[in-house]
Amino acid sequence: MGAGLPGAPAGDRGDYLTFITPGILVMTVASVSIGTAVLVATDMTNGIIDRFRTMAIARSSVLTGHVLGAMIQTAHALAVALGAAFLLGLHTAASVTQWLGLAGLLALLSFAMTWFTVALGLAGPDPETASDLPMIFVLLPFVGSGFVPVESMPSGLRGFAEHQPFTPVMDACRGLLAGSPSGADTLGALGWCAVIGVGGHLWSRRLYRTRAAK
Amino acid sequence: MTTRTNAIEAAGLRKSYGGLQVLAGVDLTVPEGTVYALLGPNGAGKTTTVRILTTLLDADAGAARVAGYGIRRDAARVRASIGVTGQFSAVDELLTGRENPRLMAGLAHLDRRRARAVVGHLLERFGLADAAGRRAGANSGGMRRRLDLAMTLVAAPRLIFLDEPTTGLAPRSRRDLWGNVRELVADGVTVFLTTQYLEEADQLADRIGVLDGGRLVAESTAAELKRLVPGATSS
């Protein structure tokens, strides 16, 4: 299937599935987070957020609720995506520990991405706009190591692909699925998740404190 | 020192948005157990005043104590002491008439049994028992407003803010809501409300402040104000 693509790894369709599954998983995480941006933006146009903000509750607990909700939804979506990949012939050499590592990494990615999209939802002027920016996240795996090896890309694109955050995340997932995780990729993935998550969290809290519902 | 404690004391509140000055130094005092109405036309700064007093917005200058606490220094304590019904509907339209106040009860950490009792009582009192199982979004404007107020009362605050509680309501719904406010007052709750209608202020308030050009241009009882207003317009 993928064997005919120039630059795609040669081999049977199971190999190609194994290659693209990390990209699919990351896209799954990203698409749930778009929904979160819309939900948060919708909340902000509704007086109920103001009600929460005048109550004696932790100011960010509403946002935390959105993040937890999105993570549960992501877990379901990932299970479906993986199930489909196995039905199509995905094979993996991952040990139980490596599976746990993969689950942990994806949970962390989902956590980080949703804090970031919560901030986007708070920053956008309305729910429609709030969904535009996170759309980019769904496309990022294409201009990364998601579907074709980075080495096969033209040089300009390749420079971007090698340095964008999703590439180490997808490479780390790929390593775990193959049963041979790479320390450098995993560190890169954890680093990016930490940057996105902490940045998104701080930005969200700041916006939530200052932004008034319209 | 006054013998009565004040629920709200504000001095010199100022707020501008960009170049637009909305509040140009507002002073108010609302004794506990009384009803204060802030009267003013569209854009006078009523909502801005409410948002400052309820910790939603920082004033550019001035200070206020609400329920005995500084709005800036003790914002968390202020929030624990007040109930706020904003100008625009603050119900979750996807939740039912019962689930909405139950959510408030959960956030206020009422235990299950108490939550059920309080919510049941409020739904009854606000004529919402029949709508308890329906999504809030399906209710009429008057019902939604009453649900709003019921949600505000779940935690039994002793000081409540109502921003234009009856704007857009039919006369009948307006009178129902006035009745609900009077019951609260009879229970000793302090009420700070805003309105565009002198009649509403007159019906409910002990004192009325008229907000215009970012200042309180008059402050008195309803009776005094009615005497003042014709005089002011003839000059």
Ligand SMILES: Nc1ncnc2c1ncn2[C@@H]1O[C@H](COP(=O)(O)OP(=O)(O)OP(=O)(O)O)[C@@H](O)[C@H]1O
């Ligand atoms: N976030 C904001 N940014 C810029 N201007 C604002 C903002 N909020 C309010 N204003 C302006 O401040 C003025 C006072 O607004 P405010 O909402 O306090 O009036 P109001 O008395 O509550 O009016 P209404 O009866 O229409 O509710 C208005 O001119 C409004 O356009």
Ligand SMILES: [Mg+2]
């Ligand atoms: Mg207003």
